[in-house]
Amino acid sequence: MSIMPVKDMFNSSARDSLSRHEPLSVVGICVDDETWRFLKLFAESLAMIQLRLCSGDYRVQDHESVLEYLGDPTPEICLVDFDKDRRSAASVAERIHASAPETAIFAVSHQSQPDSIIEAMRSGCSEYLVKPLNREQLVTAIGRVAARRRDKKESSKAQLLGFIGAKGGCGVTTVITQFGALLANSYSRKTLIVDLHPEFGDAALYLGLTKPRYHFFELLENTERMDADFLQSFLMHHSSGLDLIPAPDGSEPPREVIPGAMSQTCDFLRLRYEFVLVDLPPGLNDDNLELLRDCDQLYLVTVAEVSAVRNLVRQIGHLRRKDIAPEKIQVILNRHQNRSAVTDAQIEKVIGQKIFWRVPNQYAQVMKTIHEGDPVAQLSNSEVARNLNEWAGAIGRKPGTEEKKSGILGLWNR
Numbered sequence: 001m002s003i004m005p006v007k008d009m010f011n012s013s014a015r016d017s018l019s020r021h022e023p024l025s026v027v028g029i030c031v032d033d034e035t036w037r038f039l040k041l042f043a044e045s046l047a048m049i050q051l052r053l054c055s056g057d058y059r060v061q062d063h064e065s066v067l068e069y070l071g072d073p074t075p076e077i078c079l080v081d082f083d084k085d086r087r088s089a090a091s092v093a094e095r096i097h098a099s100a101p102e103t104a105i106f107a108v109s110h111q112s113q114p115d116s117i118i119e120a121m122r123s124g125c126s127e128y129l130v131k132p133l134n135r136e137q138l139v140t141a142i143g144r145v146a147a148r149r150r151d152k153k154e155s156s157k158a159q160l161l162g163f164i165g166a167k168g169g170c171g172v173t174t175v176i177t178q179f180g181a182l183l184a185n186s187y188s189r190k191t192l193i194v195d196l197h198p199e200f201g202d203a204a205l206y207l208g209l210t211k212p213r214y215h216f217f218e219l220l221e222n223t224e225r226m227d228a229d230f231l232q233s234f235l236m237h238h239s240s241g242l243d244l245i246p247a248p249d250g251s252e253p254p255r256e257v258i259p260g261a262m263s264q265t266c267d268f269l270r271l272r273y274e275f276v277l278v279d280l281p282p283g284l285n286d287d288n289l290e291l292l293r294d295c296d297q298l299y300l301v302t303v304a305e306v307s308a309v310r311n312l313v314r315q316i317g318h319l320r321r322k323d324i325a326p327e328k329i330q331v332i333l334n335r336h337q338n339r340s341a342v343t344d345a346q347i348e349k350v351i352g353q354k355i356f357w358r359v360p361n362q363y364a365q366v367m368k369t370i371h372e373g374d375p376v377a378q379l380s381n382s383e384v385a386r387n388l389n390e391w392a393g394a395i396g397r398k399p400g401t402e403e404k405k406s407g408i409l410g411l412w413n414r
């Protein structure tokens with residue numbers, strides 16, 4: 001590999017813009033000597049990266065060992081060489097991606113066939129660099145990581161709030177659509193709902209929005225095209241100011257989500273909103289784990305029924321085993337009434353935590369809101385809307401501002 005002075009390759013403005021940033025820390029896994037030597041020279045001549053260590057084997061077994069292995073804080077970039085053992089390299093990349101999603105993983109390899117590249121991307125690598133490394137390609141790849149970090153730091157990110165039912169029909173879509181519309185309208189918060197049901201999502205229906213053009217899974221499949229214009233074609237706009245990215249309208253064959261696509265998409269959406277609310281299908285599987293880890297809060301919506309409470313206990317246990325911080329998990333008791341078969345005290349005892357919010361049981365009001373598709377218009381005559389408006393105010397009211405009154409409540413304010 002011929003080593004040309006890297007500095008000579010860039011004009012002064014490119015060098016200036018690169019040198020304004022802190023070098024990104026890099027860890028290598030099984031990177032061959034020649035490539036590592038090149039990286040050392042690269043790091044010395046352009047202060048874009050700082051090499052930490054290069055491990056000689058793919059020995060990452062579990063979450064703890066990944067973090068121990070990568071060091072604390074975890075590096076910004078991890079280079080995984082795929083040439084020694086492609087299988088082990090792919091599984092190490094997957095583990096790192098799951099345990100340290102903030103670390104960008106670059107695959108390096110002599111092989112440049114599409115299959116090899118796809119395999120690496122599927123295991124969570126965001127870049128694929130073919131040996132001998134090309135300096136310009138390396139600068140571009142590192143530049144992308146630096147730009148993403150800068151974007152993250154500079155923009156105030158939306159809170160990502162996940163809503164998931166203890167079982168089907170607990171009221172997730174009812175709660176999330178009303179809560180979202182009230183956050184957007186009463187508290188003027190830029191709010192987006194993402195309907196993550198793989199088929200037949202109800203969020204658009206409950207908001208009276210029809211004729212969706214594209215759904216969220218199509219956005220996930222096009223992360224490389226994501227920009228503000230592209231996003232527009234996925235958005236449905238509600239009269240409250242709330243935006244929605246709907247679920248597929250009907251039944252579709254199951255889609256494979258490329259590892260990393262969910263985090264990347266959420267990061268992109270968080271830069272454009274103040275609150276991103278996710279309507280998750282009930283049940284826990286590792287497909288949603290990437291998203292659950294990214295959420296600032298996870299609201300588990302239950303009703304006071306034995307089967308729902310039993311599932312709730314299992315859900316909480318599962319989330320804890322997956323290292324989701326307990327303080328992120330909050331329980332919402334929907335359809336609350338004072339005389340239910342399972343009492344609040346019994347629920348709190350089995351789940352080992354307090355119920356965070358209670359939404360009253362008002363079937364007729366909820367059905368009216370769904371039929372009319374406008375939670376804001378129901379504020380004056382729906383106990384459920386008022387209850388959710390109070391919760392929206394608790395997290396959405398900007399310091400020093402009054403709640404905006406809508407409908408008949410607005411008249412009293414004149």
Ligand SMILES: Nc1ncnc2c1ncn2[C@@H]1O[C@H](COP(=O)(O)OP(=O)(O)OP(=O)(O)O)[C@@H](O)[C@H]1O
Binds near residue numbers: 173174335336360
């Ligand atoms: N607070 C409430 N009081 C009375 N009925 C309610 C309440 N919340 C929801 N419901 C009713 O419960 C039913 C299920 O609600 P919803 O569709 O919101 O549940 P879900 O958890 O989203 O269901 P799915 O698992 O199908 O996505 C609906 O008929 C809705 O009207």
Ligand SMILES: [Mg+2]
Binds near residue numbers: 203
């Ligand atoms: Mg639903």
